[in-house]
Amino acid sequence: MGELRTAAVSSRGLQIDIVVPEGIDDPARPSGGNAYDRRIYRELTARGWRVREHAVSGSWPWPDGAAEDALARVVSGIRDGAVVLVDGLIASAAPNVLVPETRRLALVVLVHMPLGDGLPEPELAHARIRERAVLASASAIITTSSWTRQRLIDIYRLRSARIHVAEPGADAATLSPGTASGTELLCVAAVMPHKGHDTLLASLAIIADLSWRCVCVGPLDRDPGFVDGLRRRAETDGLADRIRFAGARSPRELDREYAAADVVVHASYAETFGMVVIEALARGLPVIATAVGGVPDALGHTADGRRPGLLVPPRDPHALSVALSSWLSDGDLRQRLRRAAQERRRSLARWSTTSDRVARVLDRLAAGSGDP
Numbered sequence: 501m502g503e504l505r506t507a508a509v510s511s512r513g514l515q516i517d518i519v520v521p522e523g524i525d526d527p528a529r530p531s532g533g534n535a536y537d538r539r540i541y542r543e544l545t546a547r548g549w550r551v552r553e554h555a556v557s558g559s560w561p562w563p564d565g566a567a568e569d570a571l572a573r574v575v576s577g578i579r580d581g582a583v584v585l586v587d588g589l590i591a592s593a594a595p596n597v598l599v600p601e602t603r604r605l606a607l608v609v610l611v612h613m614p615l616g617d618g619l620p621e622p623e624l625a626h627a628r629i630r631e632r633a634v635l636a637s638a639s640a641i642i643t644t645s646s647w648t649r650q651r652l653i654d655i656y657r658l659r660s661a662r663i664h665v666a667e668p669g670a671d672a673a674t675l676s677p678g679t680a681s682g683t684e685l686l687c688v689a690a691v692m693p694h695k696g697h698d699t700l701l702a703s704l705a706i707i708a709d710l711s712w713r714c715v716c717v718g719p720l721d722r723d724p725g726f727v728d729g730l731r732r733r734a735e736t737d738g739l740a741d742r743i744r745f746a747g748a749r750s751p752r753e754l755d756r757e758y759a760a761a762d763v764v765v766h767a768s769y770a771e772t773f774g775m776v777v778i779e780a781l782a783r784g785l786p787v788i789a790t791a792v793g794g795v796p797d798a799l800g801h802t803a804d805g806r807r808p809g810l811l812v813p814p815r816d817p818h819a820l821s822v823a824l825s826s827w828l829s830d831g832d833l834r835q836r837l838r839r840a841a842q843e844r845r846r847s848l849a850r851w852s853t854t855s856d857r858v859a860r861v862l863d864r865l866a867a868g869s870g871d872p
Contacts, residue, residue, distance in 0.1 A: 514866045515550040517578050519571070519586040522555040529719055529748070531690065532775035533612040536644060536668055537587055540610075543855035544862075561593040561615055572597045580604045583865045585642075585858075588612055595633035606639040606865045613772045614651055618694060632656045640861050642666050645773040645794030666858045667797075668775050669851030673755070673782040675842070678762045682827060682834045685714040686761035686785075688754070688776045689768065691745065692722045696767030696790065697730055702817035703767075703824060705737040710828050712742065714765070717757050719748045758783050762834075763827055766790065769814045774798045781808060784845050786837035788823050790814040800844055808841035 518541055524534040545551050554574045558567020571594055578584060581604065588611040591598060598607060616627025635641055635656055641663045643649045649663045689695040697716065704714060720727050727745065734740045749757060758764075764780035766789040773794040780787050781799075787809035789795050799809055810827070812819040826833055 516544060516862055517552045517554065517582050517584045519554045519556060519574060519584060519590055521560045521587060521589050522557045524555065535775065539851055540855060540858055543851055544859060547855065547859060556590060560589040563593055568594055568597055575601050578605060583608065583862055585610055591634050592631040595630050598634055599637045602637045608640045608642060608861065608865065609635060609638045610642050611648060611652065612644055613648065614655060617770055628655065639865055640664065642858060642861060644668060645797060647794035647797060648772045664857065664861050666854050667849060668773060668778060669854040670778045670782040670848040671851065674759065676759050676761060676783040676785050678838060681711065682762040683712045684760055684762040685712055685765050686757055687714065687716045687765050688718060689766065690718045690722050691716060691720050691727050693726055694769045696769050696814065699815055699817050699820060700765060700767040701730055701733055703820035704739060706817060706821035707825050708739060710825060712828055714742065715744045715746055715757060717746045717749050717754060720745060758785065761785060763788055767820060768792060771795050778848055781841055781844050782848060784842040786841045788827060802840050802843045806840040808844040809837060
């Protein structure tokens with residue numbers, strides 16, 4: 501794999517350097533963060549920014565010496581005074597490289613999730629020290645949710661004026677028709693422990709007497725041992741023929757999965773925003789999700805205060821099974837949630853709004869106007 505990939509677009513407007521982990525376009529490793537980065541790149545280009553993209557190799561956010569050297573070569577080649585937008589997977593893990601460069605560059609860190617959340621001590625303390633050093637020296641910080649912004653303020657006591665929110669947008673999508681029975685469940689997430697598939701399977705075992713089928717879409721190679729354990733559990737519980745682990749899907753294939761679904765189930769233990777939530781709502785699909793991080797904000801409300809789905813505590817199979825049972829057994833509830841989801845669909849922010857917020861921060865830094 502190459503260590504640097506650069507794309508330049510000549511047009512009117514200002515110039516921005518964007519630093520991202522290598523492989524953000526790999527269809528076998530989709531993620532909300534990768535999709536966000538790629539969309540911001542396209543949106544800024546469409547606005548007339550001259551964009552140079554640098555993709556850096558390495559196992560970010562846990563780089564070895566070779567990865568840090570690759571980043572150092574990239575950053576040292578950027579002209580003095582440039583505005584540089586760096587994905588937090590890289591930035592928060594590389595204070596030794598980036599903090600000295602903030603004396604000559606306007607560094608903007610795009611934080612999808614605080615570094616180290618979920619790590620045991622002392623790894624967590626070490627991660628926090630690294631991230632704080634970078635964020636304290638950055639010219640600006642952009643987060644993808646209000647929850648993440650407040651989390652950074654709480655953890656690091658950063659000046660709130662330097663931290664900005666640009667929530668992911670939603671693309672227009674075809675309305676999913678749904679079925680009368682509501683039995684088609686869809687989970688879209690990489691199959692990893694923190695995404696809560698173990699809680700999902702435990703909850704489905706509790707309601708095995710009800711009619712349902714569940715498709716889990718997402719990469720299966722992040723933690724193969726965890727995936728094997730889930731499959732063994734499904735076999736033991738007699739659910740193997742009702743739960744399908746479909747693996748990663750192309751955008752077109754994922755569209756088909758959404759079109760066949762009745763409800764999206766998201767059992768994550770930690771989520772800064774939850775792009776899958778707005779992807780579901782963009783199709784008029786209700787969401788049953790854990791109330792973690794920015795998920796409640798992403799789910800939102802209709803104009804008259806109705807939720808387009810149900811929220812449950814994380815790591816609680818019983819609570820999730822109750823929500824799923826209510827969905828499956830109560831036709832009136834299904835209709836109410838579907839109507840709320842279709843109404844919420846019309847109020848979702850677009851990516852143009854997201855890029856407006858990002859561009860505003862970058863514009864002010866490029867103009868040298870101090871705090872953006």
